[in-house]
Amino acid sequence: MSNKVYGLLAKFDTPAAIMKAAEKVRDAGYKKWDVITPFPIHGMDGAMGLRRSRVPRFTLVAGSAGFTIGMLMIAYMNKWDYPLIVGGKPFFSPMFAFPVSYELTILLSAFGTIIGMFLLNCLPMHYHPVLKYDDIHEGTDDQFFLVIETTDPEFNATETNKLLAEVGSLEIRELEE
Amino acid sequence: MSDLSTKPSISGAESTPIGKPTMALAIGAIALLITGVGFILNPHKVASSWLLAASYTTAIAIGMLFMVMLHHIFDAGWSTVIRRTLEHCLAVFPWLALFFLPLILLSWIYEPALVWKWMDPNYDLASIGGHGTVGEDILYVKKSPLLNFPTFVIIYLIVFLSWIWLSSRFRKASFSQDGDGSAAHTMTCRNTAAAGIPLAALTATLAACVWIKSLDYHWFSTMYGVWFFSGAMRAALAMTVLVCLYLAKQGALKGLFLRSHMLQLGNIMLAFTVFWAYISFSQYFLIWNANIPEETFWYVLREHGNWRYVGYTLIFAHFFFPFFFFLGHRNKILPGRMIFICIWILLTQLLDFYYNILPYKKDGGGDPLEFGISFWDVTALVGIIGICAWAFIKSFNKTRPIPIRDPRILESLNYHE
Numbered sequence: 001m002s003n004k005v006y007g008l009l010a011k012f013d014t015p016a017a018i019m020k021a022a023e024k025v026r027d028a029g030y031k032k033w034d035v036i037t038p039f040p041i042h043g044m045d046g047a048m049g050l051r052r053s054r055v056p057r058f059t060l061v062a063g064s065a066g067f068t069i070g071m072l073m074i075a076y077m078n079k080w081d082y083p084l085i086v087g088g089k090p091f092f093s094p095m096f097a098f099p100v101s102y103e104l105t106i107l108l109s110a111f112g113t114i115i116g117m118f119l120l121n122c123l124p125m126h127y128h129p130v131l132k133y134d135d136i137h138e139g140t141d142d143q144f145f146l147v148i149e150t151t152d153p154e155f156n157a158t159e160t161n162k163l164l165a166e167v168g169s170l171e172i173r174e175l176e177e
Numbered sequence: 178m179s180d181l182s183t184k185p186s187i188s189g190a191e192s193t194p195i196g197k198p199t200m201a202l203a204i205g206a207i208a209l210l211i212t213g214v215g216f217i218l219n220p221h222k223v224a225s226s227w228l229l230a231a232s233y234t235t236a237i238a239i240g241m242l243f244m245v246m247l248h249h250i251f252d253a254g255w256s257t258v259i260r261r262t263l264e265h266c267l268a269v270f271p272w273l274a275l276f277f278l279p280l281i282l283l284s285w286i287y288e289p290a291l292v293w294k295w296m297d298p299n300y301d302l303a304s305i306g307g308h309g310t311v312g313e314d315i316l317y318v319k320k321s322p323l324l325n326f327p328t329f330v331i332i333y334l335i336v337f338l339s340w341i342w343l344s345s346r347f348r349k350a351s352f353s354q355d356g357d358g359s360a361a362h363t364m365t366c367r368n369t370a371a372a373g374i375p376l377a378a379l380t381a382t383l384a385a386c387v388w389i390k391s392l393d394y395h396w397f398s399t400m401y402g403v404w405f406f407s408g409a410m411r412a413a414l415a416m417t418v419l420v421c422l423y424l425a426k427q428g429a430l431k432g433l434f435l436r437s438h439m440l441q442l443g444n445i446m447l448a449f450t451v452f453w454a455y456i457s458f459s460q461y462f463l464i465w466n467a468n469i470p471e472e473t474f475w476y477v478l479r480e481h482g483n484w485r486y487v488g489y490t491l492i493f494a495h496f497f498f499p500f501f502f503f504l505g506h507r508n509k510i511l512p513g514r515m516i517f518i519c520i521w522i523l524l525t526q527l528l529d530f531y532y533n534i535l536p537y538k539k540d541g542g543g544d545p546l547e548f549g550i551s552f553w554d555v556t557a558l559v560g561i562i563g564i565c566a567w568a569f570i571k572s573f574n575k576t577r578p579i580p581i582r583d584p585r586i587l588e589s590l591n592y593h594e
Contacts, residue, residue, distance in 0.1 A: 042593045043593070052506060056504075056506075060504070087466070087468070088468065089466075095461075095462055095465055095466075096462075096466070098458065098462070099462075
């Protein structure tokens with residue numbers, strides 16, 4: 001068992017308390033920290049200073065790729081690999097390639113969204129240091145936790161401890177890696 | 178909260194007037210007078226402008242009727258704040274019914290083939306590049322059970338009575354709820370919406386087919402009603418955002434119409450941008466694929482002269498640009514950007530109506546007259562929209578700006594994206 005410290009965990013018992021604490025931690029300039037709450041709290045993203053998710057970028061790239069692949073695939077097959085006249089139509093036209101490209105856009109957008117979500121959330125994640133804290137299950141019931149990681153550039157054992165005490169936490173614990 | 182517990186003495190006792198409606202009435206009346214002079218000077222030219230303006234405005238109103246019904250049928254919470262504004266917009270239906278009368282009366286008294294050639298069985302098709310008369314045209318004969326003057330009048334009565342009946346039911350129930358706060362009104366609206374959606378779908382399809390599609394009565398398209406619906410929804414959503422933003426700035430909806438409401442409207446606009454493209458493309462694609470002269474001629478006409486560029490403009494300006502615009506999250510929450518795209522969509526949707534309506538006017542060789550925006554298009558639009566704005570303001574001044582005792586009003590006021 002290593003004694004390396006993962007971070008500091010602070011406990012709160014109301015949504016309002018953790019919301020205020022999150023605002024203070026955000027204003028103190030911390031970047032690598034998170035809150036654990038039993039339910040989504042409206043406005044928490046603002047209180048934590050979170051930016052919008054970057055998942056849509058994956059969706060856009062994957063969707064555009066799907067459309068391009070659809071068009072190129074049909075152009076390759078119908079115009080070059082196996083040219084065949086069907087219904088007096090040209091070998092390639094974006095008209096009949098469109099429905100397939102459209103479907104591929106949707107398919108790859110969905111894949112891109114799921115993959116992007118997994119990548120950005122570092123999923124699958126089978127272990128997390130907070131799980132070593134015995135009472136963490138309260139975070140799925142009626143308690144609220146705030147965790148600041150030691151890898152945060154602003155982290156300082158005494159200062160961070162002081163900050164968490166100031167924002168009104170009921171309990172502060174060191175988490176092992 | 179004290180406002181909720183004190184009962185107003187009569188329904189809609191309190192209201193937030195948004196100015197005098199006389200200004201809109203004056204502008205509308207002057208524009209209508211000028212258009213009226215135009216009817217005397219050049220009835221053929223002005224009749225097409227009038228059909229364009231009247232059907233475009235009606236499409237916006239139908240879109241709003243559908244939005245109210247969708248709100249009720251899904252028991253939606255977030256859109257309750259917006260719904261009252263839509264209900265006031267529905268006050269325009271009786272006026273729209275009146276605006277269609279000149280076309281019917283002129284076709285009846287003055288000249289049957291003024292707009293719809295099929296109204297005159299003796300119309301000489303040689304004058305527009307065909308041969309024989311309408312009455313000898315086999316495609317007309319086969320469609321004559323639907324395309325004849327008495328049926329046209331009956332359809333006019335059915336569609337407008339349906340829309341006026343539906344809209345007055347929603348308005349009455351919602352305004353009564355301000356007074357007694359009874360949830361029974363919400364149930365009335367939900368039941369009306371359940372019956373009203375198929376009714377409005379059928380009547381809007383009938384209207385689109387006899388007013389617009391039958392201008393080229395040879396044509397076949399099973400997508401036409403849906404095309405009309407998709408365009409109507411796009412224009413209605415754009416108009417709704419503009420009206421709500423105006424009311425939020427002016428004061429009636431200040432602090433009530435929130436960023437989160439606008440974001441949701443923006444998301445629906447993105448959905449209907451794709452839906453419009455899907456419908457318009459499918460219509461073109463099926464006709465392109467089948468390659469039957471009875472169907473392809475409609476698009477061939479629209480590839481003649483500068484109509485070709487109107488078509489390209491629709492693809493890029495009415496689909497691709499709004500599509501990529503609405504993908505941006507910030508574009509849907511910044512009022513300035515939403516105002517820009519809403520005006521953009523209202524204009525490109527109008528262009529889509531030009532594209533669908535005006536090529537019916539042909540020269541002696543059967544080619545459509547070039548695309549152009551005439552003075553009479555502008556006066557007819559300003560006149561009809563002016564009168565509609567007057568009806569809206571008059572209705573708005575009578576009641577509260579939001580349905581204050583709707584069961585879901587708090588949910589809507591606290592709506593969070």
